[in-house]
Amino acid sequence: MKNFALIGAAGYIAPRHMKAIKDTGNNLLTAFDKGDSVGIIDSYFPNADFFVEFERFDRHIEKLKYEKDTYLDYVSICSPNYLHDAHIRFALRSGADAICEKPLVLNPWNVDKLQHVEEKTGKKIYNILQLRVHPSIIALREKVKNAKKDTKFEVDLTYLTSRGNWYHTSWKGDKTKSGGIATNIGVHFYDMLSWIFGDVQENIVHVHENDRAAGYLEFENARVKWFLSISSKYLPKEIKEKGQTTFRSITINGEELEFSGGFTDLHTMVYKDILAGKGYGVDAARTAIEIVHDIRNAKPVGLKGEYHRFLK
Numbered sequence: 001m002k003n004f005a006l007i008g009a010a011g012y013i014a015p016r017h018m019k020a021i022k023d024t025g026n027n028l029l030t031a032f033d034k035g036d037s038v039g040i041i042d043s044y045f046p047n048a049d050f051f052v053e054f055e056r057f058d059r060h061i062e063k064l065k066y067e068k069d070t071y072l073d074y075v076s077i078c079s080p081n082y083l084h085d086a087h088i089r090f091a092l093r094s095g096a097d098a099i100c101e102k103p104l105v106l107n108p109w110n111v112d113k114l115q116h117v118e119e120k121t122g123k124k125i126y127n128i129l130q131l132r133v134h135p136s137i138i139a140l141r142e143k144v145k146n147a148k149k150d151t152k153f154e155v156d157l158t159y160l161t162s163r164g165n166w167y168h169t170s171w172k173g174d175k176t177k178s179g180g181i182a183t184n185i186g187v188h189f190y191d192m193l194s195w196i197f198g199d200v201q202e203n204i205v206h207v208h209e210n211d212r213a214a215g216y217l218e219f220e221n222a223r224v225k226w227f228l229s230i231s232s233k234y235l236p237k238e239i240k241e242k243g244q245t246t247f248r249s250i251t252i253n254g255e256e257l258e259f260s261g262g263f264t265d266l267h268t269m270v271y272k273d274i275l276a277g278k279g280y281g282v283d284a285a286r287t288a289i290e291i292v293h294d295i296r297n298a299k300p301v302g303l304k305g306e307y308h309r310f311l312k
């Protein structure tokens with residue numbers, strides 16, 4: 001049984017990590033969050049210790065080592081994006097491997113720094129890249145691998161997931177903390193696309209606002225028009241009429257990829273892989289971090305060239 005600590009325990013995604021730790025037969029020793037709405041811990045690990053001050057959390061972990069001969073194997077990191085690198089460094093210096101939420105970091109140069117810490121401490125950093133364990137995505141990757149080398153697939157990616165006004169007030173709405181919506185939400189898809197279709201050849205941003213972004217990405221094996229939004233105003237009429245607030249669609253050469261289902265247990269699948277000595281590390285995270293950095297810093301060109309049909 002492996003010992004875990006968790007940073008960011010009071011947030012939206014933390015319960016999926018608690019569930020993954022439990023479902024894989026491991027133990028959450030201690031958790032930390034600035035906020036104290038963490039009653040959810042009782043549903044998974046009623047005996048876990050909890051701290052709201054970093055210094056006491058740190059002291060507790062040291063005490064466990066020197067007084068109880070108890071060591072952390074992993075620190076799971078569910079804090080806001082801009083804090084990931086600091087929390088990863090803490091994990092590795094504490095003698096644990098880190099399992100960190102996406103995006104691993106906001107900028108490519110942060111990735112290099114993390115690799116130095118891995119080298120210095122001999123510990124590993126894993127990133128939650130959960131779409132890479134989604135069965136439909138794995139099947140698509142196989143299909144692309146088996147296609148002729150120079151095939152270019154035509155991909156249309158539309159991802160609408162409505163969020164209320166709170167999103168903009170929270171750290172997620174602050175570009176310096178989340179990276180903006182293309183980073184915070186889109187990173188999954190850029191990672192998935194580059195994992196399936198190969199190196200990036202062109203990256204054009206048509207529109208980038210606080211509630212929607214759209215662009216064109218060309219990979220070795222695909223030409224992708226993408227549209228992403230957290231505003232319900234861009235939902236297709238028929239989706240709104242059904243009372244739905246999300247619309248996720250990927251078509252490849254006009255054919256719909258069925259991938260909406262099966263999202264909830266992906267964290268547990270990622271944990272299983274990591275515990276089995278697999279899992280995706282710093283190198284795997286790099287391409288998508290480069291893509292989101294470039295999208296964040298690009299000057300949108302407007303409605304020119306290969307833009308997504310939702311911009312019409």
Ligand code: NAD
Binds near residue numbers: 007010011032081103
């Ligand atoms: P959230 O705001 O609900 O939770 C973040 C938590 O971190 C909060 O409880 C907050 O109090 C805590 N926190 C803030 N500053 C802290 C600090 N200095 N030290 C310790 N705790 C601190 O956000 P969330 O939606 O749970 O997102 C957390 C992370 O998970 C983000 O990196 C996000 O991108 C990622 N995420 C991933 C997925 C996914 O599908 N893989 C889904 C949602 C979120």
Ligand code: HP7
Binds near residue numbers: 012172185188
């Ligand atoms: N929800 C909340 O109540 N609070 C939140 O903080 C987030 C959602 P989905 P996920 O918004 O930050 C996606 O769209 O797939 C509600 C991104 N992941 O299924 O879990 C929401 O209003 C993730 O990277 O959300 O997360 C819905 O009612 C990103 O950080 C419900 O939860 C996160 O949004 C489910 O919402 C975010 C993927 O796109 C794979």
